[in-house]
Amino acid sequence: xxxxxxxxxxxxxxxxxxxxxxxxxxxxxxxxxxxxxxxxxxxxxxxxxxxxxxxxxxxxxxxxxxxxxxxxxxxxxxxxxxxxxxxxxxxxxxxxxxxxxxxxxxxxxxxxxxxxxxxxxxxxxxxxxxxxxxxxxxxxxxxxxxxxxxxxxxxxxxxxxxxxxxxxxxxxxxxxxxxxxxxxxxxxxxxxxxxxxxxxxxxxxxxxxxxxxxxxxxxxxxxxxxxxxxxxxxxxxxxxxxxxxxxxxxxxx
Ligand code: FPP
Numbered sequence: 001x002x003x004x005x006x007x008x009x010x011x012x013x014x015x016x017x018x019x020x021x022x023x024x025x026x027x028x029x030x031x032x033x034x035x036x037x038x039x040x041x042x043x044x045x046x047x048x049x050x051x052x053x054x055x056x057x058x059x060x061x062x063x064x065x066x067x068x069x070x071x072x073x074x075x076x077x078x079x080x081x082x083x084x085x086x087x088x089x090x091x092x093x094x095x096x097x098x099x100x101x102x103x104x105x106x107x108x109x110x111x112x113x114x115x116x117x118x119x120x121x122x123x124x125x126x127x128x129x130x131x132x133x134x135x136x137x138x139x140x141x142x143x144x145x146x147x148x149x150x151x152x153x154x155x156x157x158x159x160x161x162x163x164x165x166x167x168x169x170x171x172x173x174x175x176x177x178x179x180x181x182x183x184x185x186x187x188x189x190x191x192x193x194x195x196x197x198x199x200x201x202x203x204x205x206x207x208x209x210x211x212x213x214x215x216x217x218x219x220x221x222x223x224x225x226x227x228x229x230x231x232x233x234x235x236x237x238x239x240x241x242x243x244x245x246x247x248x249x250x251x252x253x
Contacts (some may be wrong), residue, residue, distance in 0.1 A: 015230075016237040018190035020064035021057065022212070024204055025050065027196030027220030034220075040084045045222035047092055056226045057137060058103070060233070064138045064186055066110070068204050072146030075115070086117060089143060093123040097130065104136035110182035111145030112153070138186065145182070147206030154180035183208055191215060191236045195224040213239050 025046050032042030050067060057065050070085055100107055107127045116124075124143070157180050161167035178184070188208045192201065195217040201209060215232045217224060240247065 014237065015060075015233050017060050017062060017233060018213075018236055019062070020066065020187050020189045020191075021062050022066040022068075022189040022192040022205055022209070023053075024068045024192070024194040024196075024202060025221040026194055026198060028222060030196070031220035031222045039081055040088075042220075042222060043085060043088055047088060049222050049224060051096075053224070053226065053229055054105075054137075054139070056229050058105075062137060064140065064189075066140035066142065066183070066189060066205065068142045068145065068202075070111075070143045070145070071203060072112070072144060072149050073203065075144075086120060090117075090120055090123065093120075093127055097123075097127045100127075100139065101131050101134065104134045105131060106134040106138045107131045108138060108140045109143055110140050110150075111143045112149060113144070116144055140183065140186070142204070145204075147203045150182055151207055178207075181207060188212060191232065193217065193224075193229075193232050195219050195221045195228070211241070211243055213241065 028042035028046040029039040030042070031045060032039050035041075054065065069089065074085070075082060097107060107130075109124045109128065113121050113124075154177060158167065158172070158177070162169055183205070188210070189205060189212045191214075192205070192209055192212045193215045194201070197216075197218045197220075199216050201214070205212070213236055215235055217228060217232070219225075219228055
């Protein structure tokens, strides 16, 4: 984690920047409804917000940014909203991936590929391939993602190997399980932000977020500005992360 000096108007304070930041981009629909606009306008505004805050993450040295774009439960929304979101993902990948690549950003997708349109899956795979060697920041986009579905898929993989006699359950460690998740090889999130006024994590990174600091904000995602993000970093900087130990006990479990 990187400590930088952050100069506020009146005081100087050390800001701890999360190495891995996760965001549940909530409140797009209500943002739009409040303005008498269709919900689709909220999703488009949410994409703009993501574009802006990605800049802030780069500026402050965040190394991993994981955003919840579409959950396994979001298929239950009206078909026209699902179609709009899928179209928005297609458009965003076509327009944004070359720019992300230029900026040394690695794009990864977490979630199940099943049920997604083949042209979207193709673009996702191409984006991952094109940006695979980039290391300035890793952007994980969760599409058709659910924490329980992710864990279940990992368990099925383990059971298959046990059944084939390729894995000894007695030797199986926590790390062996973590390797089977979509976020394999990446650190767990340090900070999870949920704007939009709801206080829950909604099946997002439920394994990985075991020791993650949580930050909830009443502002809808399209209104969640750079200042709000810095306020979340400031709150994170004040947290004492004990990982189950006593004060001053160091990092561990
Ligand atoms: C939740 O708000 C938001 C979504 C289900 C969609 C989020 C998607 C984007 C911001 C586009 C991102 C695109 C890419 C390619 C990363 P909500 O609609 O549930 O809000 P509500 O609770 O106010 O109804």
